[in-house]
Amino acid sequence: MSFRAAVLKLVKKIPRGRVATYGQLATLLGRPRSARAVGQALRRADGVPWHRVVNAQGGISRRSRMSGMMTQRILLEQEGIVFRRGRVVLVRFRWQGRRLNLFRNDGILRG
DNA sequence: TGGTTGACGACAT
DNA sequence: CATGTCGCCAACC
Numbered sequence: 001m002s003f004r005a006a007v008l009k010l011v012k013k014i015p016r017g018r019v020a021t022y023g024q025l026a027t028l029l030g031r032p033r034s035a036r037a038v039g040q041a042l043r044r045a046d047g048v049p050w051h052r053v054v055n056a057q058g059g060i061s062r063r064s065r066m067s068g069m070m071t072q073r074i075l076l077e078q079e080g081i082v083f084r085r086g087r088v089v090l091v092r093f094r095w096q097g098r099r100l101n102l103f104r105n106d107g108i109l110r111g
Numbered sequence: 112t113g114g115t116t117g118a119c120g121a122c123a124t
Numbered sequence: 125c126a127t128g129t130c131g132c133c134a135a136c137c
Contacts, residue, residue, distance in 0.1 A: 002134085002135090003133090003134055003135085004134075004135080021119090021120095022118075022119055022120085023119065023120060026119085031133085031134095033119095033120095033131085033132055033133070034119090034132075034133055034134070035119040035120060035132085035133095036117065036118090036119040036120080036132065036133065036134085037117095037119085037132085037133050037134045037135080038118085038119075038134095039117070039118040039119060040116085040117060040118080040119095040133085040134060040135065041118095041134080041135085042118060043117080043118060043135095050118085053118075054118095055118080055119065055120080056119075056120060056121090057120095060118085061118040061119075062118070063117095063118045064118090068118085069118090072118090
């Protein structure tokens with residue numbers, strides 16, 4: 001199981017109307033310093049609620065196409081998520097995921 | 112292998 | 125608050 005597969009699997013667990021941050025997901029995966037890699041994994045993700053992942057500020061991260069950012073915000077608002085000053089109100093909409101133990105003590109992914 | 116590339120994040124200015 | 129810098133790390137080539 002690749003890191004990317006683990007990320008997508010976790011993102012699928014984020015319920016409608018909630019969001020998670022890249023760093024949060026990385027931590028839940030047992031890789032607290034891989035926030036950036038989580039973003040990479042999400043770059044080409046289909047079939048997963050990718051729009052429910054925002055940055056540590058609650059903002060929508062930049063990417064190649066600006067339209068993608070617009071889309072993300074719209075999708076989130078359609079789920080009832082509220083933005084304030086361009087950011088998701090994390091204290092209210094952050095998903096509290098469960099810590100997974102997908103990694104063995106030698107750092108290799110289980111699976 | 113080894114270098115490059117980002118949908119990151121913590122800090123400094 | 126807005127930028128810039130720097131460390132990080134999985135994927136890709």
